[in-house]
Amino acid sequence: MADSTGTRLEPIIIPTIEEMTIENFIDTFYKILEWKKFNGWKAYHDNPSKQELLEQAKFYGDDYANGAHGWASNIWSRSKNNTAVVEDNSQLDDQHKLLMRSALEYVLSPNQLIKMDGCYGQNEKVRMHARVYTDAHYPDLPMRWRELVYEADPNGKPDCTLLMLPGLWTPATMPGSGGKHPMFIIRFPEHWFTLGSVSSYQGEWKKSCLTHWIYYCYLKGGTGQHAGTRQFEIQDTGGNWKKIGGVIWGLTGSGKSAHGMYIFDKTNSKFFEDRGLPVLDIVRNQSIKNDDIVGIFEGGAFGSEKGAWTKTEDVKPDQWAIYTAGVSPRAMHENTGKGADGNPNFLDTILQYRGKPNQNARTVMYLDDMKPYFDGSIDIDFPPNLLVFISPGYTCDYAWLKIMDPYFAAATLAAGRTVGHPAQSTEGVGEPKYVPLYSPFIVGKSATNADHTHRFLDILRKYMDAGDCQTLLINTTGRIGTELVEEGGELKPKFRITSEGKKKPVGGTGPSIEETELFLMQAARDAVTWEPHPVWGERVLYPTDVPGFSAERLAELNPFNSRTEEQMRSFLHAQISQTKALFDSRIKGLDEKIYSAMDF
Known part of the structure; x- marks a missing residue:
């Protein structure tokens, strides 16, 4: 293979579906990054500043009157039914391999990534270095994620790595679902690696890292x-x-x-x-x-x-900590409505998701904004x-x-x-x-x-x-x-659908x-x-x-x-x-x- 000047570029070999293993998937991912850098391609932006990311993310987000910023995700909840866990190669299915190969193809193409490092755990006993590579088309995600974690050495060796590609879609489906459930995420716990696709929901980032941290804590004796x-x-x-x-x-x-x-x-x-x-x-x-x-x-x-990504639906001023940090100009909102005054509206009834009122407004907030009720620990x-x-x-x-x-x-x-x-x-x-x-x-x-x-x-x-x-x-x-109703010979709670489309129990x-x-x-x-x-x-x-x-x-x-x-x-x-x-x-x-x- 040669470029327009006749200079030969050594090709990258992506494993076939038949050849794909967890190890050569991870190894090939890093080889692609090195290949891009060696050949003068931009592989990734290394830990860009919050301001750099914010300037890019403002283009598709929205501003609130109090100075805060907000974005909408393409999915408004975690994709539990679209998440697979693979502990070793014996558990790999062709559907897993299809997503893995597609991810490598996506990274190899002219898609720049953002590399971001952070640590979970303030106490040294549970301090875990996480590194996330993500699709550069979504700069709000690494920006918000980094505000939740402690600083980490970008040149240090991470304890876990995520490759999150919201811009990638493949026809891969969950094994055993008969092709009905698409596959978005694969966790490789024994390799301390997670591959994500499709979803731009902040929770997938946060919980993917914390899934590894939970395992990390167990291995540390807790x-x-x-x-x-x-x-x-x-x-x-x-x-x-x-x-x-x-x-x-x-x-x-x-x-x-x-x-x-x-x-x-x-x-x-x-x-x-x-x-x-x-x-x-x-x-x-x-x-x-x-x-x-x-x-x-x-x-x-x-x-x-060090921060919190918290559900803010129906939060009122008497819930002092969440409300105070949630209305801070520094807070960063997700799927959150705007009131008539232009400020974040935690009682919003306008936004809808899948035909129902939104019930999952979220905010990245700073514990420091809860002072004097946060002492730094x-x-x-x-x-x-x-x-x-x-x-x-x-x-x-x-x-x-x-x-x-x-x-x-x-x-x-x-x-x-x-x-x-x-x-x-x-x-x-x-x-x-x-x-x-x-x-x-x-x-x-x-x-x-x-x-x-x-x-x-x-x-x-x-x-x-x-x-x-x-x-x-x-x-x-x-x-x-709660009032009961008989269904199929069993007594079950009775529910009603409110005028806002919410499911509520009757009575009690x-x-x-x-x-x-x-x-x-x-x-x-x-x-x-x-x-x-x-x-x-x-x-x-x-x-x-x-x-x-x-x-x-x-x-x-x-x-x-x-x-x-x-x-x-x-x-x-x-x-x-x-x-x-x-x-x-x-x-x-x-x-x-x-x-x-x-x-x-």
Whole structure:
């Protein structure tokens, strides 16, 4: 092959479908970059500045009146059903190879990339260098991603690498889907490499890196968990100050960020003061730690990101931390509406996605913009003592429970029970879902779902042995007493479609964000009176007295007052059956005591 001057260019050999392996795919990718540089082609832009990227990205984004910028992605949720995990060459299918070869062809063509480096983890124990190469047609993505992570040496050796090509589409489909589901993403956990295509959704970048970080944390002796963290001091019922490290687990849209980043201040204190809890007097040294993925270790909970990419749908000023950082001129928005005043509108009803109102507005925000409620550290540097699982439900869930049995707690984590939300997927909205460990981001031969569950159990037992550690189960976006309808011989929650096109349960009641925060504070200060669960007994307790709540309100939040005991047992049996089906299919090798912890 020769150019117009007759000078010969040595060709790059891209492996055929038959020859393709994980190793020669990665090797060929780097060879293409070197070939381009050697022959005078621009292979990539190496860690361009935020200003350089912003100037390019402004061309297709929009500005808000407060000076912030925003963009729209081509897909408005993660593409879970379009993501494959391949641990070794024996698992490679021709469809995987088609996407891999297409990616190499795309990189070889005159498509410049952007190379960006960053570190996850502030603590050296969990600090992981990530390098991302991406399609230069989408400069907003590397710009926003870098604001979430710590600095890394661009000449250093990365611990994981991503090749993200939103401009690439191929006819590759997910193996086993009968050609119905296109393939966008392949994770190679044992090679610490991820290949992405099609989607320009920021979440694919973030979660692809964090998937590797979760594995990294396990290999470092902890367990990476899909949870947020906060820290504060509270005065207990005896007048003593307690230091609280809180970890809040939950799937997207369940309230994890709402409670993990909740701050008490003068904008919301009246609700609590009116109910006898002077929060501004008895809560001090509040600090947001981390919003999304944390490493749980014996000595503490270590954060992953220096910023937050947070769902801002329906966020109001009384959610001080998220709102304040979200309306900062520095915030960078995704799929976020604009109000009549030209500012970001978190209550927007104009934007739509796939025929329904948008329910996944997102914002990259700075924890520094949450000062004075961010102290510069994203770590809880002592064993956390308030562990909160969010499992919304509509049939047999209390508003709040306390888990006394560590095996029951491990089973709750392993089950990852929730209800579907548009931010998770466009499918199954409002329906019960079971996602192992509340996390679709666990990969790696050496860190299976069962491995992470067992590691968590070991750490939890040490937390509990050390003293004052509470494990709570809360029902946030679910309802108590939802009306039932018979379908196929079974009683199921009844739903309606609102005038805005949202799916909502009919009847019943659920705790507000403020009510749940009031409960959490009373639990943290040991002010709650508990009784054994009517079915599970001493393994799980329910609240019979929570200062600030009337007996009537607590009765409304007790499902035994809206269901018969026969119905409750039937619904609980169904939950346990679904939980064990998940254990059998997705968490093989689980300790028998965890497997049977919920039996009655």
